[in-house]
Amino acid sequence: MTAAIPHPQFRNTHRLNPEKKSTVSVGTEQSGLLVFFDNRSGSRHHTPYLTPVLGKIMQLNRLTAGILLAVWGSASVAAESGAAANVTAAQAALAAANSSKLETLIVTGSRSVSDNRTIENSPAPIDVLSDEVIQQANQTGLLQTLNTTLPSFNVPGLPGYGTNSVVRAGQLRGLNSSHVLVLVNGKRRHTTARLGAGGFAASAPVDLGLIPTGSIERIEVLRDGASAIYGSDAIAGVINIITKKDSSGGSVSVRAGEYYEGDGDTQQYIARAGFEIGDGGHFHIAAQYDDQKPAFRDGPVPDDVLFYFPLDANGNQIVPVGNRSTGPKLPAGATPDPREATVDRHKVFGASGGVAEAEFAALTLDFGLPLNAQTELYGFASYAGREGRSAQHFRFPSRDQVIRAIWPDGFTPYTGVEEKDYSVQLGVKGEDLAGWNWDLSSVYGKDDVDTYQYDSNAPSYGLASKTDFFLGTYQYTAWTNNADLSRTLDSGLFGLTTDLSFGAEYRYETYKRTAGEEQSWNHGGQLILDGPNAGKPISISDAGSQADTGVRPEDVADDSRDSYALYAGVSLYPTDAWVIDLAARFEDYSDFGDITTGRVSSRYEFTDSLALRGTVATGFQAPALAALTFRNTGVTVENTNHTLPVDSPEARALGATPLQPEESLSYTLGLVAQLADDISLAVDVYRIDVDDRISQLSTFRESTHPGSGVLVQAASPDFGPDDGISYLINAGDTRTEGVDVTLEGGFDTRNAGEFRWSLAANYNETELKKIAPTPAVLAQFNVPLYSAASQANLLYLAPRFKGIASLNWSLENWSAALTATRYGEIKRSTSVNVNGVSTPTVFSVGDLWVVDLELGYEFNDNLSLRLNANNLLDEKPAKLPEGSTALWPFQSYSYVNNGPINAAGGFYSATLAYKW
Template sequence: MLPTHHRLPLALAIVSALSLPLVAHAAPETNASAITATSTATLDTVTVTGTRAQGRTVRESAAPIDVLSAEDIRAANATSLLDVLNTTVPSFNLPLETGDLNSMVRAGQLRGLNSSHVLVLVDGKRRHATALLGAGGFGGAAPADLGLIPTGAIERIEVLRDGASAIYGSDAIAGVINIVTNKAARGGNVSYRDGTYFAGDGRSRVVQADVGFGIGDGGYLHLAAQLDDQHATDYTSPARDTFLYYFPRNAAGTAIRPGGNQASNPTLPAGATPDPREATRDNNAWRNRGIRAFRTKTATANASIPLAATVDAYGLLTLAQRDAWAPQNFRQPLRNEVVRAIDPDGFAPTEHIDENDGALTLGLRGQLGQWDWDLSSGYGRDAMDINLHNSINPTYGLDSQTDFYIGDLRYSAWTYNLDLRRQVQTGWLAAPLEFSAGAEYRDERYRIGAGDVQSYTHGGQRVLDGPYAGTVLGIGLGGSQALPGYRPEDAVDVSRNSGAVYVGVAADLGSRWRVDLAGRHERYSDFGSETTGRLSTRFALHPRLALRGTISNGFQAPSLAAQAYRNTSNGNFYTDHILQAGSPQAIALGAQPLRPETSRSLSLGIVAEPWESASLTVDAYRIDVDDRIALSTTFREGLYPGSGALVTSVGLGAQDGVRYFINAADTRTEGVEATLEGRWDLGRGGSLRWTLASSHTRAKITGLAPTPPVLAAFNVPVFSTGSQNDLLYKAPKSRQVLGLDWTLGRYRVGLRQSRYGDIQRYGSPATVAASGPYAGQAEIAYDIGGLWITDLELGATLARGWDVALNANNVFDRRVTKLPEPLLAANEYYRYANGGPIDGSGGLWSATVRYRWD
């Protein structure tokens, strides 16, 4: 067992367990509950407060907040909302992955924690999760997919950087991102952006349009649509000249077997000569390192209609369709997994997802006596069909398909909310108490559907030709190459429900001291209950200086996908199994049912106005998260001798690999965030708005899940060192952003300078070097941070609503570091490191033309 969870006193939680399965979170921003907004005195922004009480400005908030306006989003020159946040918010990190499905559905992290530790709201309502488990390379995470929310439909983004599970429920361990959509009842906007990377590839085009209409007396309908078309970049190393594609020839000119490893490092045997086709081969047959190509079509409809003097009906519909492609490793023709009669020069498979995503929220809000109330119901669904093109199942020989349906993933959630708020006069406080309460009920469903029969089966065909003719193809080669399909035994269709109640009280204890107390109790049908509490306070030492702080506990329920997921995939030499954590097979191999991740957070900060029209915030925090969920170590006979007996004991093959999801570790993340911003009036020289933001973090593991005795008997660590490093080191240890925005009449210039600090990575070489700088190193450390990135915008507002802009991101064409030599594959001269804030694509330029009307 991991160390016992520490919980805040129940006095902080306020709410006791109720049998009614209800929960609540934020009502829409326009109803001034949950995340609410007001204008600041010094900056042209609106702000969130992280409280259900009346809104406070950034300087008056008890929690650290980032706010991005629609203009900030446009100036980021990014192809998705994820890239916008990564460019502009120092505490947000978006690792760039070049792998399988998780490179097409990306995910970011806040404060260095998991992507699913951030709760995403749209107009104050919980956003449904993606159907893809492990999106963005985050193991057991199934976060909301910010890449499917159109940037052109957004009025602003509010990022609360503080634990807030007691206010909003599960997932809000690191913070909350609230997307506030455009609700204008008039006017509109049409824009077109086109650009490419400096290398000439990766063309990116974005078309946006939105328009507002008034409805009746005070109602509105706002429509928005967007098309994002991103072409791929490619910075893959060409193949080494010594790396063979075709079978070598003996003195008689007959094809013979290569030396070395046939698949990963084929070499020329003594006395043999290369096949003449090696001279004309495509040395750039590998094209799988770079930004993935995608095409996303999105639309939103946002409406509100007055039904009575104090009652409005409202609704929000979001729709998205995405196609994305991920090229995979080239299979050279001398490999046994190539049917040479179909692909005489080899093949490079491409994974493809066809995704449809939608959400609809309908509600009523109004006033009843002294109560403000909001009653809503929302449904969200993500449906993903997975395909594989230009591949093969060699065990079917000439009868093999070359295109495969891999299977489907489905996730859906129904969410029902009731939120109440009122002010209560006490007689002993100068200002009224602000009281909030509510409930929520949510039904979730997750499904995996099987793929084509050939995508996962072994057809029995032997190698047809060449020096390996007649060789039996191992079980690991049965299935579509690059991505085997989901099998019928992997198919699942599961559901669960959850509910909670919450209470919040905020009070001004005099003119300088503000206290905000919240408590929440949630109950899940599959693992039980959690109670959370939060106490936030702010004390003004001076009109220009205040202290603020928060203490809270939180939790994240194991995702329905992580609890239900099962997958069987064929490698070249063995079959790999991910077992359901609660299945009899997994339990026999040491697994336990997944427990929720729980957290304890503490933050302290200062808010100051060092001079007129300037604002300074500094916040220090510590977040302890227990029972973090991740995949266990893969164990099999080839890695841990003797463990094959364990695998066969549960009915699997002797050489098969096994892993399952576990509550792997406890972690502690500490950091300091600071923001200094302001505006200078330069008189006839225009005006300059500037921002300097910085984030510093460090993380460590404070506890590890004990290795089950059944694995310890074969020296199998349940959570390997490499997995521990991946849990800790995805985000840079520090990040700084300097932003300068100068305007003079209709002209503007924007400059953003970003610095990414150290990002530690580890890799294991195929062969440990006996000499040289990496001698004896079974695990090699390298750094993919230490980067300075410069972005530039030149723009002008023209007559009659027209606007033009020229942007360059990464002006100096910086690239991520290359891997140390021992970590390269045999076919590579070099490889740019994976998983950093930038990749090997380099700089990007674009031009935008926009027409706006009132």
């Protein structure tokens, strides 16, 4: 059985029945004549006298045109060859009504050689985002583009401070950011070198923010478990980015905008061009530059919170009263420093109030060169560079960690990131090697992150302290090699049409962490220089630069591992209406052993307009290489926290055990229906069980768990009893259940233009089925393995409900698009001070609508202008509850940092594009 292949001389060619591997295509020649092409015989059938009439009809009603095309085409072809007798009017109508979709064949979700997989007939749910959709999202980066267009994808506003506010990640179906596998042109993409991206302590996902949108042809998002096909990480699904491969033409575009409040200026420049090489080959180059200025929305510091030391009756500086819950306050009988009256009380307290500063540049190259009629050499290369600055909490000058001789009015430290990212893939593929298609490929990727602390100080170095510090380098590389074979047997297993695929993979990973400069981590021995505590020693916990400290020499790492995999896939077609996909994979890792996964996926078509699909799959995620030896020291406004390597003697003495891979079992059941001529519905329900979720032990210290200070000090002589201690753990088992719904359609009018609309929604809920037992050494001090705050982050970081409604309109040179996104309840936990007692509370940062609007005009075939308003109604996220003790009291006026949107508010921009 041969799949239909459009004739190379035809344009606008559509298969009449791609779902059933029809052998007939419909198209038009360059002359405009309507043509039917029999792929088996190679014969063409012209209809010159009907082409003008049918062309007019097609402009008015594609469905009617499809029926007439089918009737005429079937009669014409049958009269001359009889080869297309199985082509029905209904099949042609369906193809004509949905031709724009059927032209996009999908390549994600199976290694099958078949070339007839589309969104509609895939056994698994797949979203396809075209270049047009990506542009319409009007987002600076790919990460936010996915968040804007996919209900099942969530990007927390800022799940953390410091480096993780620059290196970010998203969630698919509410799972970890590292539970989604990212491919580029079907090949595995390397991950970030930074652990903790996306709000999950042990995650090292692919940094989608480093993939330029200007080089993307389309994105295929598989919402289903696929570890048996692609390996580790594909528990929630797969994102496959297909790059542009044009051999001619090109475009340039300029985008500029700012937030309603006049800050956060954004500029974006994209240029691309395609060139023909050799005989039928292509070379495509794309470049992109983004410049994002900061925008902060933190509230003012309340008047009763002191910046400076208060004064006693003799004018001497004294220590203020108050604590972390109340802030520094004026003692009885004291007077405030005169500078309190004139100090600027609008300070930056972290990037939670808006958008961090970032600069991004990228270059991509894509080429393909036929070596002969059956063999092609192909490749893709990308380079991305990013610099970012993210604000941390303002440091009051009354804190002895501030060198007042350098910063008399305090300072806001900024975390800096300078990142370089490379990827090169090279391969050769061919057809008909003893009947097999084959593909040999090799991909090398590297992420190199240099970290800095700006506008800070190292208090233990006194006047010799620097203000800018190099904190260390994080580096990850991955080298992945694949060999794949595939073929179709007309009479294969059980006498059925069978697609077979086999493959092998070898992957080698490295991870390095280098030390920062000495002042960033060391204790210089200087005493407190001035103030009420002058002459007292600086705590050992306050060694290094403030906000983020550097990587200590004992924290450096140089690790590697390799893995081998064998995999196979079978696609069976028992009938024209039924397809069954089977996949299995064996994988062996040098650091934790082997694992086998499997997948069964099927689709049955009851009628031309109704089908059922489903998948059962096992999956896994290997612990990130960085997680196995991760060690870190962080300094907050009030505390110093240490994350110990899970394999260190100190961590083992506190009950740590080696990290095990997460394993999953997932089920998906979906219904696909064509409700009317141009209205389609897809409903997919799913359950994903994940065992041994990797997370982080609840931080403990003497003040939170009395008596545990002895454990803290036993871990290291340099630790104070109130330093926080933690390490990575296999926390427990979860179950995620949800449903994805998509309803879309469109209609044409004679005078008012063409309308396309869609309604898409995701409902998602996660429960913690089991928590691993707490080690006895911690249980004696009531230290929980997994705190309520950590559980809340796991269960509630993603929205329970997210819906996106869109309406697109076009008429001649004009176009418009309106998108409304609904976020349902999103729970967050904090503590509120009630009569001096810290009381846990849960509140929602969801329950909001975000509306985006675009207006477009094409001056001619080459030049166009788009005007956009993102967050048109200037919606802001929730604020922390009054009296919150999670942060300083002035933060009760600030916005939650990890909600679905940031606090910058409405944003407007204009994009001018020229293509040729």
